[in-house]
Amino acid sequence: MLALDLLLQGIVQGAIYALIALGLTLIYGLLRILHVAHAALFTLGGYIGVIVTNQTGSLAFALVVSMVLVGVLGILIYRVAYKPLLGKSPLVALIASIGLFIAFEEGFRIVFGSYGLSFEDPPLRTQVDLGGGLLISHSRLLIVGMAVVILSILAWLSTRTRTGIAWKATVTDPQIASSFGINIERVRYLNFFIGSALAAAAGVMVVLLTNLVEPTMGAVASYKALAIIVLGGLGSVRGTLVAALAIGIVESFGTVYIGHILDRDALAFAFLVVALMVRPQGLFKAD
Amino acid sequence: MFKVSKLFAAAVLGAFAFAVSTIGQADAIKVGFNVPLTGFAAADGKSARIGAELAVEQVNAAGGINGRNLELVIYDDQASPKESAPLAAKLITQDEVVAGISGSYSGATRAAATIYQENGTPYISAYAVHPDITRSGEYVFRTSFMGEVQGRAGAKLVGEMMGKKRVSIITLANDFGKSLEAGFKEKAGEYGIEILGEYDYSIKDREFGPIVSKVKAESPDAIYASGYFFTAGPLVTQLREAGVAVPIIGQEGYDGEMFIKIAGDAAEGVIITTSLDRDSKDPLAQAFITGFQAKSGYPADMVSASTHTAVLVLAEALKQVDPNDKAALRQAIASTSINAATGNISFNKLGEVKKSVQVQVVRDGGWHHYAVISDPILLAPPEE
Structure with a gap:
């Protein structure tokens, strides 16, 4: 029973990691940029989610607003920060990204204050019985459900629609895709929009669990998501999903049984090291 | 000019x-x-x-x-x-x-x-x-x-004053949390406390799902949890959300309005050892x-x-x-x-200061008097 409960907690955590890391892997797959500032968008998503929920009383509305606003900001970041650097070494974009991340953190502190914000009336606190005495809160159920729905929609988009196929073609070979009349720039905008919106959704989900969004909320996410996409095989969507779930579950059991030896982050990275020793290329080949 | x-x-x-x-x-x-x-x-x-x-x-x-x-x-x-x-x-x-x-x-x-x-x-x-x-x-x-002093006071509070004998410990893994844990464990036996499980978390953690599940499975009489308001707020929120209703005992890291703001209704009944008596x-x-x-x-x-x-x-x-x-x-x-x-x-x-430990409880959204511990031998800080 406890094992099943811990597995469930691991899946909840994995679902959040998946939503954060997916945007990162999409952007890396398309542009070869390690978008560290992605984690700041995750934090911003949490802030908007809390503020709009507190103002309107509707979590669903807040989630949509948060995803759209952060998605648009993602496009802006690409347009203003990354696009001018595309011809340069990827290191330049990485440094720009780290700078952006720090600027965002300090910006949150100035705008929203250093204390952090909470839901005035935390939503979805009640519990559901999954049968056999396995209880889970509605918020955790929503997180897993949301992740499954969002990722299914994404899978459908990328394999069944013209936009999705154009996207995959651009990832594989931008030049040939372009010669077939695909507007590469549009694909990149779409990519940043979707990736950033997913991070925003993850931000709202995390605040549902913790009821606290702080300026530094993205700090752990920034490097954990990098570890996950490396483990997944840089640029592989499938790999990222599997890696996110695996790390979520390893952390869940690890914090309880060996947490006094290795803390949660150390566990995740120890797992990463061991996994890469066995499979240096990551779990999956890039799509 | x-x-x-x-x-x-x-x-x-x-x-x-x-x-x-x-x-x-x-x-x-x-x-x-x-x-x-x-x-x-x-x-x-x-x-x-x-x-x-x-x-x-x-x-x-x-x-x-x-x-x-x-x-x-x-x-x-x-x-x-x-x-x-x-x-x-x-x-x-x-x-x-x-x-x-x-x-x-x-x-x-x-x-x-x-x-x-x-x-x-x-x-x-x-x-x-x-x-x-x-x-x-x-x-x-x-x-x-010092952390040890407050930890010892925590053991007296839980084991003797509240009469809770089966306790799970959740510890913030830094000098503050570890010294509290050491003080608590030093005196736990004296007050007949049985420690069911001990769990560490890092100062960056805000999500405690797995620890909460494990503590819940142990069904303790009380939980001794160290932390600051920004970790304790989410921790207490998640413990109560999972249906863990037993007393939670914290320390001065919880002390302040922010803890109550984050944990909201879940903060009600949380007891801490600290330095200031609001109802003095x-x-x-x-x-x-x-x-x-x-x-x-x-x-x-x-x-x-x-x-x-x-x-x-x-x-x-x-x-x-x-x-x-x-x-x-x-x-x-x-x-x-x-x-x-x-x-x-x-x-x-x-x-090192010699003074009484104030015990406060959250009631109606504010910190209030619960008890005072003024046992000079129990609370004696180290001399060197």
Whole structure:
């Protein structure tokens, strides 16, 4: 029973990691940029989610607003920060990204204050019985459900629609895709929009669990998501999903049984090291 | 001609203003104050600064130090040792303060304590908990509890006063949490407490799903959980959300309005060991509590109360000696025996405070009196 409960907690955590890391892997797959500032968008998503929920009383509305606003900001970041650097070494974009991340953190502190914000009336606190005495809160159920729905929609988009196929073609070979009349720039905008919106959704989900969004909320996410996409095989969507779930579950059991030896982050990275020793290329080949 | 006279008037006026200001400055007794006003600890820094300023205002309103005003020289140390050490040197050599007070965390306070000790200048740590701070030397004092002391009080509270014998421990894995855990476990056996499980988390953790599941499976009578408001708020929220209804016992890291704001309804009934009794009838504590609320716009917390206390300790010592005789000042602080917002204060030979532990509970969205623990043997801080 406890094992099943811990597995469930691991899946909840994995679902959040998946939503954060997916945007990162999409952007890396398309542009070869390690978008560290992605984690700041995750934090911003949490802030908007809390503020709009507190103002309107509707979590669903807040989630949509948060995803759209952060998605648009993602496009802006690409347009203003990354696009001018595309011809340069990827290191330049990485440094720009780290700078952006720090600027965002300090910006949150100035705008929203250093204390952090909470839901005035935390939503979805009640519990559901999954049968056999396995209880889970509605918020955790929503997180897993949301992740499954969002990722299914994404899978459908990328394999069944013209936009999705154009996207995959651009990832594989931008030049040939372009010669077939695909507007590469549009694909990149779409990519940043979707990736950033997913991070925003993850931000709202995390605040549902913790009821606290702080300026530094993205700090752990920034490097954990990098570890996950490396483990997944840089640029592989499938790999990222599997890696996110695996790390979520390893952390869940690890914090309880060996947490006094290795803390949660150390566990995740120890797992990463061991996994890469066995499979240096990551779990999956890039799509 | 007109121009010249105007210039002359300005010069006279300027000289006059300068003269007045230097008279004021020469008269005031300067005390160094390092505090995190920016960075991750800025929230506590704000409370600390207001608590210290309130104490200075109260001392000066009551006649100052034998007629001379007390003045704080305040620097932002960002809770960083890299900032606090040079600031300590600057306060001692350039600002020529008679003593220093730390309104900061352990790292910054330890680094500054070494500098104060080397320069033979008294230094009082208001609420930093690391054991090595007072071990810097005889010039360094502390007005807050060490973790071990509070941990021992926690064991008495849980095992004897509340009668809860089966306990799960959740520990913040830093010097604060670990020393609390050590103190609690040291006395647990004495009060008949059986420890069902021990779990560590890092200061970055906000999601406690797995630990909550495991603790729930143990079904303890009570949970002893260390942390700061930004970890304890999410932890208590998640414990209650999972249906864990047993008492949760925390410490002064929870103390303040932010914990209640984050945990909301889940905060109700949470009990902590701390330094400030909100419902105190003592006029000095009451003056502090109402004065702080008026000055800051939010209720007093442990950090502000401890900083307020540290300033009062120094002010009382300054009244007894020539403020420029630092050795005499150190001696006066060492033999302190005063009543402050956090209780009756005196120090042991290491410079650790001896005072009662206040037990507070969250009721109707605010901190309230639950009990007091004043067992001098149980609460004796280390002597070396």
